[in-house]
Amino acid sequence: MAKKSDYFGLGYIVSLILAIIPVTSWLLGAVTRFTEGKIVAGILRLVLGWNVIWILDIVFMVLNHRIFRVLNI
Secondary structure, eight states: OOOOOOOTTTTTTHHHHHHHSSHHHHHHHHHHHHTTHHHHHHHHHHHHHHTTTHHHHHHHHHHHOOOOOOOOO
């Protein structure tokens, strides 16, 4: 069985593909943070998630199988 990853518990390969696509990474990253109850982190992802955070999401998804966590607030 495939290991679950971020983006609503989807498999690692599906989450990696979604992280590579800029629009889905930006939107699903924010939604993921909002569903975790991290409102400030979700807002930061909506404002800043289209640039450096997108690259960090790809790197962290490859290395840790999880998206980059800006804040745990």
